[in-house]
Amino acid sequence: MKKLIATVTLGISMLIATSPAFAYTAKSGDTMGSIAKANGMTLQELSKANPQISNLDLIYVGQNINTTKATTTTSTTTGYKQVTPASSSDKDLLARLVEAEAGGEPYAGKVAVAVVVLNRVDSADFPNSIHDVIYQSGQFSPVSNGQINNTPSADSVRAVNEALSENRSLGAGSLFFYNPSTAVSRWLDSRPTTIVIGHHVFKK
Known part of the structure; x- marks a missing residue:
């Protein structure tokens, strides 16, 4: 019995240790200032804990906000703490795709396009690398x-x-995006919409 209790305790400890750092999901009307105040933090502390948020005046409903004071350092070159593995060539290729697909779209739309590629890498229905996802036949017109x-x-x-x-x-779960006003094929219309940014509709 003691062994069982110890095993269960260890399992719970591991779950706690591996739980996400994010502790709050942004809701309508939230601001970084109000979130900071509600969690006993200064705006500077909240900003430091969320290096992925480049504009403190622009957060999105459903966005994860880390309300734990930052204890790690971020890259001095990008300002972001990279958590998804990607080589410099992968990042360059992905940036070129983002530019080609969303060059005229809002910044949030650019981030969401990049997220689509990363979500595909994680999905069993697509290739398992950034390069192979982007160059998969018939997927992205800028390649052709x-x-x-x-x-x-x-x-x-x-x-x-x-x-x-x-x-x-941003665009969590999105595997596709398209511009309804210019799309030739409308088969994506039937899929669940995750978010609409600028001219792009993002779909699961």
Whole structure:
């Protein structure tokens, strides 16, 4: 019996140790200032704990907010603590796709496009690397029309760094995106919508 109790206690301890650092999900009307106050933090402390949020005046409903004071350092080059593995060539390729697909879209839309690729890497229904997801036949038009080779903007690079950080909540679960006003095929219309940003509709 003691052995069983010890095993159960160990299991609970492991669950607690591996639980996500995020402790709050943003709701309508929330601001970073109000979240900080509600959790006994200064705005600076909350900002430091959430390096994935580059604009403190812009948070999204459903976005995960870390309300634990930061104890880790972030990259001095990107400003984000990368938690999803990606080589420099993967990040460059993803930034070029983001630029080609969402160059004229809001910054949040750029992040969400990058998240779609990362979600596909994690999905059993798609290839298991950023390169192979992007180059999967018939998936992304910039690959076939050559726009994938264009130089990405600073915003597209930053969006990729953010998507690779803790901020995978933007467009959570999205595996597809399209522009309804220009899409030739509308088969995605029947799939569940996760979020709409700019001209893009994101789908599961």
